[in-house]
Amino acid sequence: MPRSSAKGSIVPRPFHAPALLLTAALLALRAAAAPVVSPETVAVQLREAALAGHNIAYSWLAELTTRVGPRPAGSANEQAAAEWAAARLKALGFENVHIETFPITAWVRGSEHGELLVPSHQPLAVAALGESPPTPAAGIEGDVAIFATLADLQAAPAGSLSGRIAFVAARMVRTQDGAGYGPVVAARIDGPQAAARAGASAFMLRSVGTDSHRLPHTGTTGYTDGRVPLPAFALSAPDADQLERIAAFGQTPRVRLTSSASYVRGAHSQNVIADVRGSGKPEEFVLLGAHLDSWDLGTGALDDGAGTAIIVAAAKLIRDLPHKPRRTVRVVLFGSEEIAQPTPPGHAAGGFSYAENHRAELPRHVLTGESDLGADRIYSLALPAAAGKEPFAATALRVLGPLGILAEHEPPRDPGTDVGPTAEAGVPAFVLYQDANRYFDIHHSADDTLDKVERTPLDQNVAAWAALAWLAADSEVNFRGASR
Amino acid sequence: MPRSSAKGSIVPRPFHAPALLLTAALLALRAAAAPVVSPETVAVQLREAALAGHNIAYSWLAELTTRVGPRPAGSANEQAAAEWAAARLKALGFENVHIETFPITAWVRGSEHGELLVPSHQPLAVAALGESPPTPAAGIEGDVAIFATLADLQAAPAGSLSGRIAFVAARMVRTQDGAGYGPVVAARIDGPQAAARAGASAFMLRSVGTDSHRLPHTGTTGYTDGRVPLPAFALSAPDADQLERIAAFGQTPRVRLTSSASYVRGAHSQNVIADVRGSGKPEEFVLLGAHLDSWDLGTGALDDGAGTAIIVAAAKLIRDLPHKPRRTVRVVLFGSEEIAQPTPPGHAAGGFSYAENHRAELPRHVLTGESDLGADRIYSLALPAAAGKEPFAATALRVLGPLGILAEHEPPRDPGTDVGPTAEAGVPAFVLYQDANRYFDIHHSADDTLDKVERTPLDQNVAAWAALAWLAADSEVNFRGASR
Numbered sequence: 001m002p003r004s005s006a007k008g009s010i011v012p013r014p015f016h017a018p019a020l021l022l023t024a025a026l027l028a029l030r031a032a033a034a035p036v037v038s039p040e041t042v043a044v045q046l047r048e049a050a051l052a053g054h055n056i057a058y059s060w061l062a063e064l065t066t067r068v069g070p071r072p073a074g075s076a077n078e079q080a081a082a083e084w085a086a087a088r089l090k091a092l093g094f095e096n097v098h099i100e101t102f103p104i105t106a107w108v109r110g111s112e113h114g115e116l117l118v119p120s121h122q123p124l125a126v127a128a129l130g131e132s133p134p135t136p137a138a139g140i141e142g143d144v145a146i147f148a149t150l151a152d153l154q155a156a157p158a159g160s161l162s163g164r165i166a167f168v169a170a171r172m173v174r175t176q177d178g179a180g181y182g183p184v185v186a187a188r189i190d191g192p193q194a195a196a197r198a199g200a201s202a203f204m205l206r207s208v209g210t211d212s213h214r215l216p217h218t219g220t221t222g223y224t225d226g227r228v229p230l231p232a233f234a235l236s237a238p239d240a241d242q243l244e245r246i247a248a249f250g251q252t253p254r255v256r257l258t259s260s261a262s263y264v265r266g267a268h269s270q271n272v273i274a275d276v277r278g279s280g281k282p283e284e285f286v287l288l289g290a291h292l293d294s295w296d297l298g299t300g301a302l303d304d305g306a307g308t309a310i311i312v313a314a315a316k317l318i319r320d321l322p323h324k325p326r327r328t329v330r331v332v333l334f335g336s337e338e339i340a341q342p343t344p345p346g347h348a349a350g351g352f353s354y355a356e357n358h359r360a361e362l363p364r365h366v367l368t369g370e371s372d373l374g375a376d377r378i379y380s381l382a383l384p385a386a387a388g389k390e391p392f393a394a395t396a397l398r399v400l401g402p403l404g405i406l407a408e409h410e411p412p413r414d415p416g417t418d419v420g421p422t423a424e425a426g427v428p429a430f431v432l433y434q435d436a437n438r439y440f441d442i443h444h445s446a447d448d449t450l451d452k453v454e455r456t457p458l459d460q461n462v463a464a465w466a467a468l469a470w471l472a473a474d475s476e477v478n479f480r481g482a483s484r
Numbered sequence: 485m486p487r488s489s490a491k492g493s494i495v496p497r498p499f500h501a502p503a504l505l506l507t508a509a510l511l512a513l514r515a516a517a518a519p520v521v522s523p524e525t526v527a528v529q530l531r532e533a534a535l536a537g538h539n540i541a542y543s544w545l546a547e548l549t550t551r552v553g554p555r556p557a558g559s560a561n562e563q564a565a566a567e568w569a570a571a572r573l574k575a576l577g578f579e580n581v582h583i584e585t586f587p588i589t590a591w592v593r594g595s596e597h598g599e600l601l602v603p604s605h606q607p608l609a610v611a612a613l614g615e616s617p618p619t620p621a622a623g624i625e626g627d628v629a630i631f632a633t634l635a636d637l638q639a640a641p642a643g644s645l646s647g648r649i650a651f652v653a654a655r656m657v658r659t660q661d662g663a664g665y666g667p668v669v670a671a672r673i674d675g676p677q678a679a680a681r682a683g684a685s686a687f688m689l690r691s692v693g694t695d696s697h698r699l700p701h702t703g704t705t706g707y708t709d710g711r712v713p714l715p716a717f718a719l720s721a722p723d724a725d726q727l728e729r730i731a732a733f734g735q736t737p738r739v740r741l742t743s744s745a746s747y748v749r750g751a752h753s754q755n756v757i758a759d760v761r762g763s764g765k766p767e768e769f770v771l772l773g774a775h776l777d778s779w780d781l782g783t784g785a786l787d788d789g790a791g792t793a794i795i796v797a798a799a800k801l802i803r804d805l806p807h808k809p810r811r812t813v814r815v816v817l818f819g820s821e822e823i824a825q826p827t828p829p830g831h832a833a834g835g836f837s838y839a840e841n842h843r844a845e846l847p848r849h850v851l852t853g854e855s856d857l858g859a860d861r862i863y864s865l866a867l868p869a870a871a872g873k874e875p876f877a878a879t880a881l882r883v884l885g886p887l888g889i890l891a892e893h894e895p896p897r898d899p900g901t902d903v904g905p906t907a908e909a910g911v912p913a914f915v916l917y918q919d920a921n922r923y924f925d926i927h928h929s930a931d932d933t934l935d936k937v938e939r940t941p942l943d944q945n946v947a948a949w950a951a952l953a954w955l956a957a958d959s960e961v962n963f964r965g966a967s968r
Contacts, residue, residue: 062729063733066603066726066729066730066733067603067604067730067733067735068603068604069600069604069605069606069726070606070607076605077604077605077606080604111595116553119550119551119552120551120552120553120561120564121553121560121561122553122554122783123554123780123781123930125930212935212936213697213699213931214699214781214782214929214930214931214933215697215698215699237935238931238933238934238935241933241934241935242550242553242783242933242934245546245550245934246550246551249547249550249551251551296607297607297698298698299606299726445698446607446609446698447697447698447722449698449722449725449726450722450725450726450729451696451721451722451725452696
């Protein structure tokens with residue numbers, strides 16, 4: 001059982017002088033008393049320290065998004081972010097800090113412009129979709145053919161849209177769990193192909209997002225035979241409304257779209273790796289993931305600077321414990337999550353590269369999870385099925401319960417893009433589900449900036465990640481299913 | 485006293501078939517009973533009809549912002565809006581509908597771009613301020629000198645900012661009455677001059693707005709010796725935050741700014757005038773104003789499409805009454821409100837042109853007011869001082885009270901930009917104060933689009949304007965102060 005005198009003993013290095021004095025006093029107390037502290041007590045102490053703001057998440061995030069800003073995959077900024085992160089992780093006392101590079105084809109946004117020509121000259125707020133090809137320099141001009149859904153566009157006869165620009169107007173639904181994303185993101189992925197098959201000269205969609213600002217949401221789109229077949233654009237929600245209203249007034253909107261986007265063959269991206277080496281079985285890993293690249297329009301504060309800040313801050317709290325956990329806690333800051341490379345299909349390059357490079361270690365990866373849904377609060381925990389048979393689950397939920405975190409009754413369906421290849425190789429995964437109500441207002445738009453991050457839920461995230469990672473790393477649970 | 489059988493007799497022409505049937509029945513009833521209805525009862529009926537949604541404000545606004553979109557002063561779009569409005573006003577049964585043109589120098593936004601160069605390449609969301617001159621084609625590059633306020637910039641020694649770009653970081657405060665606007669808009673007006681005096685090569689300010697989106701707020705700026713002395717830009721709030729954070733991290737932000745804005749000499753703008761001719765003293769006018777021009781970034785839904793919709797819808801309800809008011813209700817949709825011409829200083833061109841063209845009529849303008857603060861609800865009424873001595877004020881407040889409208893104890897300080905020249909010529913003015921909490925999130929930005937307008941408060945505005953305009957027009961009150 002915990003002793004009250006030990007309560008403050010694992011308070012991490014704080015940032016303010018009064019707290020420093022407090023810590024020094026408590027460390028002295030700990031040295032004198034040296035109480036035996038249970039793993040659950042340590043988890044509670046990690047939780048409370050994080051909740052009290054004694055964690056580096058916000059300062060990490062502020063520095064990353066300010067000094068580096070946008071970090072598109074394969075860019076100089078992404079590389080600078082990786083170098084900055086590696087240097088910071090070393091300075092924070094992480095071990096085995098290194099960068100693993102891998103080749104990608106980078107996509108670079110050029111100048112881009114959208115304009116209504118009929119019923120009058122009106123600027124349109126557009127963003128080229130990631131990896132979509134440029135238009136001719138004079139742009140592409142055409143009447144707009146409006147489809148309510150991707151399925152309607154896919155049903156258009158071949159050649160029926162010749163000389164026209166296809167537009168899918170489907171709206172994303174706001175939900176806590178982000179379930180509205182899937183039904184509409186399909187149009188972003190498969191829309192250009194469907195539009196090309198119908199003979200259209202370009203593709204547009206209503207931004208995959210839940211806000212109503214003149215800020216389009218970009219994102220990657222799908223390849224057909226190794227290329228994105230058409231120039232493709234997201235329209236902001238109010239601009240999409242405008243096209244629909246023009247049609248409702250009985251007019252056919254006519255638009256001009258330009259983009260000078262380009263590709264950089266032979267670019268590279270990189271993963272940043274850092275360990276808190278375990279004290280008992282350091283060859284076993286609890287892998288925490290998030291991605292360092294971002295879209296280019298904003299500064300990648302929510303997507304996914306926040307995730308990197310949360311897992312680094314959580315691991316740093318564990319790093320600063322007087323006693324390290326038995327297993328190694330590994331942090332991986334993935335590169336090139338946002339760009340879906342055509343090979344292998346469906347895999348982001350960073351996650352795939354990690355699974356490739358560390359294939360021999362994967363059987364000793366005991367658990368993995370990633371943080372990539374912004375900075376709002378966590379409301380539930382999904383553990384691998386095997387964890388339900390262990391006291392581990394009950395302990396974890398006791399510790400996370402005061403954070404407002406419930407148990408999911410199903411194991412994770414999709415552990416995330418970055419750790420996906422690792423999970424597919426058999427590594428058990430958990431998910432800490434975050435409230436996504438606000439996330440898709442911001443996601444992939446120019447509005448993804450630091451001011452959207454609130455400190456209280458950010459600290460709650462760090463608290464949950466630190467406590468859970470500690471409990472898993474200090475345990476001997478086999479999350480694959482056989483107790484030992 | 486009102487008779488309950490007469491209650492529905494002035495319900496205006498509604499838009500839905502069931503209401504049409506109802507109206508027909510009530511009109512038949514009125515023809516049979518022909519009750520004497522007090523002006524206050526008519527005002528209540530106007531109010532209730534507007535509140536029930538039987539008014540054209542939203543459809544007017546939807547059509548204006550969709551078919552025409554942005555309406556910058558002197559543009560083809562502004563002219564198209566005036567022609568559209570005049571045709572619609574004629575079709576709605578207004579009398580004396582005509583357009584009065586006047587010369588202006590138009591300002592045309594070109595392509596514009598802002599970019600951070602230090603500490604890294606990051607796009608900046610910028611908008612050239614109205615009437616500010618272009619940069620050289622290669623842009624203006626410089627280290628940023630940050631000033632907390634305009635006064636701090638004004639205190640910079642002459643020549644001290646040579647080769648640098650001045651940036652005023654002051655933030656607007658959100659309040660119900662919009663009082664936060666004045667203290668910061670001074671930087672937009674006088675900043676370029678102060679920056680030029682200190683030797684800066686360009687001027688930037690944090691957008692005059694209360695939101696936190698990557699959408700800069702444009703607006704007019706001040707002339708010095710007949711010109712705006714420097715290229716001048718508004719930064720979005722998150723971009724302004726970013727510059728301040730970079731400085732807080734100990735680095736000097738370096739930026740490049742480009743604008744290809746241009747001027748069109750010999751352009752013109754226009755006011756649209758329409759009357760509901762009075763039944764007793766048609767030579768006396770109650771003047772309702774709003775402006776038809778807008779900034780170019782959005783579609784001018786709140787600023788000031790909403791104002792035009794509110795006053796037109798209110799006047800249309802009065803137009804459709806079985807008995808016209810004694811005095812003429814005049815609607816003026818002003819042009820070129822947003823551009824402050826250097827001559828005469830401080831006067832918007834539309835308001836000045838009206839006062840000039842109608843100088844002989846102004847002594848017979850008994851009351852004026854304008855709607856130019858968006859579409860959120862009205863919370864108070866300020867009447868000319870002389871009205872306090874009349875039963876008129878008590879009646880008006882009895883009718884407006886159920887709309888949640890209180891009495892202001894002071895007469896209007898500033899009746900508005902459009903009717904300002906008319907008021908300065910001695911015409912008494914009222915103000916219906918609107919809730920401005922949300923207005924400056926949107927004002928002068930690309931986000932000023934129809935989706936920001938909510939129907940319930942829009943209807944409340946129409947209700948108040950219709951009731952008040954009716955009461956003033958049907959009365960014999962001399963708002964200048966001498967009862968007759």
